[in-house]
Amino acid sequence: MKKDAPPRIAVVGGGLAGLTLALALHRAGLGCRVYEQAPRLAEVGAGVQLSPSATRLLHRLGLEPALRAVAVVPEAMEFRRWADGSVISRGLLGKHSEERYGAPYYALHRADLHRVLVEALPPGVVRLDARCTAVEERPDGAVLRFADGSHAEAHAVVGADGIHSVLRRALVADRPRFSGQSVYRGLVDSRRIPGLVAEPRVQLWLGPGRHFVCYPVSGGRLVNFVATVPTSGSGDESWSRRGRVEDVAAAYEGWCADVTSLIGAADDVSLWALHDRDPIERWSTGRVTLLGDSAHPMLPFLGQGANQAIEDAVALAACLREAVPGELPAALQRYESLRRPRTTLVQESSRGNSTAFHLPDGEAQRERDAAMSVPAPERQDWLHGHDVESALASHRPA
Numbered sequence: 509m510k511k512d513a514p515p516r517i518a519v520v521g522g523g524l525a526g527l528t529l530a531l532a533l534h535r536a537g538l539g540c541r542v543y544e545q546a547p548r549l550a551e552v553g554a555g556v557q558l559s560p561s562a563t564r565l566l567h568r569l570g571l572e573p574a575l576r577a578v579a580v581v582p583e584a585m586e587f588r589r590w591a592d593g594s595v596i597s598r599g600l601l602g603k604h605s606e607e608r609y610g611a612p613y614y615a616l617h618r619a620d621l622h623r624v625l626v627e628a629l630p631p632g633v634v635r636l637d638a639r640c641t642a643v644e645e646r647p648d649g650a651v652l653r654f655a656d657g658s659h660a661e662a663h664a665v666v667g668a669d670g671i672h673s674v675l676r677r678a679l680v681a682d683r684p685r686f687s688g689q690s691v692y693r694g695l696v697d698s699r700r701i702p703g704l705v706a707e708p709r710v711q712l713w714l715g716p717g718r719h720f721v722c723y724p725v726s727g728g729r730l731v732n733f734v735a736t737v738p739t740s741g742s743g744d745e746s747w748s749r750r751g752r753v754e755d756v757a758a759a760y761e762g763w764c765a766d767v768t769s770l771i772g773a774a775d776d777v778s779l780w781a782l783h784d785r786d787p788i789e790r791w792s793t794g795r796v797t798l799l800g801d802s803a804h805p806m807l808p809f810l811g812q813g814a815n816q817a818i819e820d821a822v823a824l825a826a827c828l829r830e831a832v833p834g835e836l837p838a839a840l841q842r843y844e845s846l847r848r849p850r851t852t853l854v855q856e857s858s859r860g861n862s863t864a865f866h867l868p869d870g871e872a873q874r875e876r877d878a879a880m881s882v883p884a885p886e887r888q889d890w891l892h893g894h895d896v897e898s899a900l901a902s903h904r905p906a
């Protein structure tokens with residue numbers, strides 16, 4: 509590696525995972541360069557829920573004031589029946605989350621979260637219009653190749669390039685798996701549905717073959733919704749595109765008035781075919797590792813993809829902080845051995861909800877509802893209560 513080589517750590521992908529890693533590395537005093545294929549930094553217009561396991565880390569990175577300015581802190585998470593809206597369970601968030609887990613639960617517009625991360629980074633960290641096409645590993649580092657013919661060298665390379673990851677291809681020969689479901693996503697001005705937003709809440713209505721989620725974002729000015737629909741075919745042809753509001757309305761005909769009135773208040777929706785991948789046995793080599801959706805893409809039925817990416821990013825930065833160049837392979841192994849068991853469990857649990865959330869009315873559904881009567885946050889201490897920095901401090905790789 510030349511003396512005047514580019515920064516030590518190269519990150520491919522400037523999504524939530526890559527940007528959080530860049531910030532965590534920066535706070536740890538490490539140089540890093542992010543290579544993003546898009547001509548400008550942006551996120552899709554939709555919502556994202558962050559659990560205390562991630563917000564505690566973002567706060568430690570110094571983002572609390574900026575996040576509090578744009579996030580909604582929901583008071584509760586409610587699961588409801590599809591037809592009459594009756595409550596299956598109601599779990600407290602708000603102050604309860606802060607007391608129980610030491611950090612808040614947030615509902616955010618993705619663009620706000622993305623902007624908060626970008627603004628916290630020093631200028632010049634992200635190179636745009638840089639589509640990575642290949643990675644070559646060497647004993648002392650790795651070389652990235654880009655579509656415009658340029659290349660970059662680093663001591664270690666991190667693939668934060670999402671579910672279609674180019675860097676993952678260098679490690680494993682798998683492909684995204686279509687789930688048989690798509691989601692419509694929409695944002696509605698909350699003044700159009702005052703009754704639904706009187707108390708800020710995350711609400712999920714469960715019904716046969718589909719479920720509907722909504723929560724406020726952007727300081728409560730907008731309500732984000734996600735509506736699943738079963739979809740035939742491979743899904744490959746329609747990864748993400750505009751949808752039609754009338755199709756969502758038809759898919760949710762007969763559901764309770766809160767759901768149908770929210771759909772009716774939407775001007776437009778996007779349509780996403782949902783994919784994930786199986787957990788893998790290994791996501792690091794000597795000088796290359798994966799992070800976020802490139803490592804463990806999951807279905808969104810536990811709302812955890814971004815949360816796990818943020819946990820990954822902080823854990824990886826902590827492992828790299830303690831390593832000199834010759835120790836980087838051991839640092840990547842330490843990161844992977846800490847993170848893989850947890851992200852595998854979250855991937856599998858997210859798939860499990862794809863069946864549990866969509867049961868037809870009947871015996872199995874009644875059993876599910878009885879099991880769910882323990883409110884979601886209490887059932888999910890293992891998710892929300894996790895502190896990846898404490899876990900790393902006591903982690904001894906096998």
Ligand SMILES: Cc1cc2nc3c(=O)[nH]c(=O)nc-3n(C[C@H](O)[C@H](O)[C@H](O)COP(=O)(O)OP(=O)(O)OC[C@H]3O[C@@H](n4cnc5c(N)ncnc54)[C@H](O)[C@@H]3O)c2cc1C
Pocket residue numbers: 520521522523524525526543544545546555556557558638639640641668669670671672673674691693734780799800801802808811812813814815816817
């Ligand atoms: C409907 C839905 C709802 C969800 N809700 C939640 C939620 O509430 N909470 C939660 O935690 N998670 C949620 N998720 C999951 C979450 O959105 C993802 O897990 C998260 O955004 C992944 O971030 P990432 O940075 O790993 O990947 P991405 O967001 O895919 O970012 C990858 C980046 O890499 C860039 N890139 C790709 N290839 C290349 C290349 N070859 N060269 C250079 N750059 C490249 C891309 O342009 C992009 O900027 C949801 C997902 C869906 C679909």
